[in-house]
Amino acid sequence: MNMEFIEALHELEKGRGISAEILFDAIEAALISAYKKNFGSLQNVRVLIDRLTGEFKVYARKTVVEIVEDARTQVGFEEARKMDPNYQLEDIVEYEVTPREFGRIAAQTAKQVVVQRIREAERGMIYDEYVNREGDxxxxxxxxxxxxxxxxxxxxxxxxxxxxxxxxxxxxxxxxxxxxxxxxxxxxxxxxxxxxxRTHPGLIKRLFELEVPEIHDGIVEIKGVSREAGARSKIAVYSRDSNVDPVGACVGPKGARVQTIVTELKGEKIDIVNYSTDPQEFVANALSPAKVVGVYPKLNEKVAIVVVPDYQLSLAIGKEGQNARLAAKLTGWKIDIKSESQAGTLNIIPQAPEEGYETYDEYEEYTDYDEFLETDNYQEYEESGQSIENGHTPVNEENAEGEIYQAYNENYAYNNNETNDAEFSENEATQKVTEGVPEKAPGVIVKVLNADEKIGVKEKKKKGKG
CATH class of the missing domain: 2.40.50.140 (Nucleic acid-binding proteins)
Incomplete structure (x- = not known):
């Protein structure tokens, strides 16, 4: 019977995963409770179970004193010295009081104690297992x-x-x-x-640790996570190895790694950005997928003014401000987003002189146009009727045009009156026509007039010969 008892304890140890020593302690406590219940004793007792044979013994424990006040818990000094001369005051004397059998009520009490102790041991084991898995x-x-x-x-x-x-x-x-x-x-x-x-930001971090070997190995580190469960999450990653792209490692080949996590989270969108110790770069990265023109931080207030293109203002803010909220949580900065037009109105963008442009005074006077002046009779003049460079008096354009046609008519009339003059030459006619034309007149008009006059002179010569 005792050997069967020992075997049953070992089976219980394998099945429940509870140490046999804990089971023996539980049974000893149960026997102590059964002994006190059966014999109505208030004395201190101790139960000893042999771990090999299963035999048990019950010992009553009494304290050695000079004057006995309670015989159930104390024993006289003289009586103790008779049992063993080495006993001293305050020593513990044990008497074997093992009963032959226990009653039914005592056995039931022992069973309850054993079951309770086993249950407590199981709970303790579960608690010890999962208390170490907090955050996992x-x-x-x-x-x-x-x-x-x-x-x-x-x-x-x-x-x-x-x-x-x-x-x-x-x-x-x-x-x-x-x-x-x-x-x-x-x-x-x-x-x-x-x-x-299922909404804790730590869930995203742990899922990436399961899916991305580089994070598990410590090559890539997740610096921060901000999340609005069911909608969108942002994570900032950093690589300890310059040869490893942290964003690419998290995304995986053809997006396989991040897609597994998105599927587990029922389609929640995940933005992966590069972490940077530079606040300006980090804030700009955190507003992904929006493109940032410039970041102007106020280090004392930990506030960053971010300027984005006008057409990307709504993208940077996000639906109901979601993108800006997540970026602020991720970076720990307050983010104020402005469009380029708004920033220009508020003079947020510093107006620094652009490089590569020189002032007008630095240009030298070009002389390459002299050949055009010679060929086209082109004369430089200032707009709005100002003085001409060659020193001529200012002439109004409308008056100049009128003078041109007036001079043309006068010379034409003169030529009609002198039709019989055969010695009239082309050069003289041309000279007379051009003398009445102001120098401000464009070269094209002068050419047209000269051509018409030449044609008229030739016709008159033919008539004179005839």
């Missing part, structure tokens, strides 16, 4: 709904996923496997209570 990710099976909370089976224990820690709009089916984040482990009278979360 666990996989469980959805069991049922209790009001709005979801009960998730983690194997040895059931955990609670409260309503406020669930992703908005996410529906959980029975026996569905989900990954959750362990927020807190409490020790209660009913055992350890494990609180889970």
């Amino acid at each position: 990710i666990v996989t469980g099976v959805v069991q049922r709904y209790e009001q709005k909370s979801v009960i998730v089976d983690l194997g040895k224990v059931e955990a609670v996923l409260p309503a406020q820690e669930q992703i908005p709009g996410e529906v959980y089916q029975s026996f569905e496997r989900i990954k959750t984040y362990v927020v807190e482990v409490k020790k209660t009278t009913k055992g350890p209570q494990i609180m889970l979360s």
Whole structure:
């Protein structure tokens, strides 16, 4: 019978994962309770179980005193010296009081104590296991709904996923496997209570550690996570190895790694940006996918004014300010986003002189146009009727035009009167025509007039010969 008892304890150790020593301690406590229950004794007793044979003995413990006041817990000094001369005052004397058998009530009490001790040992083991997993990710099976909370089976224990820690709009089916984040482990009278979360930013971090080997190995480090569960998340990553691109490592080949995480989170969008110790660069990266023109930080107030192109203002702010909110959480800076036109109105952008441009005074006078002056009779003049460079008096353009046509008519009339003069030469006619034309007149008009006059002179010569 005793050997069967020992074998049963070892089977229980394998099945429940509880140490045999804990089981022996539990049975010893149960026998002490049964002895006191059966014999109504208030004396101190100790139970000893042989770990090999299973035999047990009960010992009553009494303290050595000079004057005995309670015979159940004390023994006289003289009496103790008779048993063993080495006993001194305040020593403990043990008497064997092992009963032949226990009653039914005592056996029932022992059973309850054993069951209670085993249950406490199991709870202690579960608590010790999961208290070290706070801030870690666990996989469980959805069991049922209790009001709005979801009960998730983690194997040895059931955990609670409260309503406020669930992703908005996410529906959980029975026996569905989900990954959750362990927020807190409490020790209660009913055992350890494990609180889970699907909205915690740490869930994103742990999922990337599972999917990206570079993060697990410590080559790539996640510097920060900001999240609005169910909508969008941003993470800042940094590479300790200059040969490893942190963003590319997290995205994976053809986006496979990040797509696995997006699928687990039911389609939540994830932005991965490069971390930088420079606040200006980090803030600009955090506003991805918007392109930033400039960042103007106020270090004392930890406020950054960000200027973006006009057409990307709404993209930088995001839906209901979501992109700007997540960027502010990620960087720890207050971000004020302005468009280029707004920044120009408020004089936010510093007006520095642009390089590569020189003032007008620095240009030298060009002389390459002299050849055009000779060929086209071109004369430089100033606009708005100012003085001409060659020293001529200012002439109004309309008056100049009138003088041209007047001179033309006068010379034409003169030529009609002198039709019989055969010695009239082309040069003289041309000279007379051009003498009445102001020098301000454009070269094109002068050419036209000269051509017409030449034609008229030739016709008159023919008539004179005839």
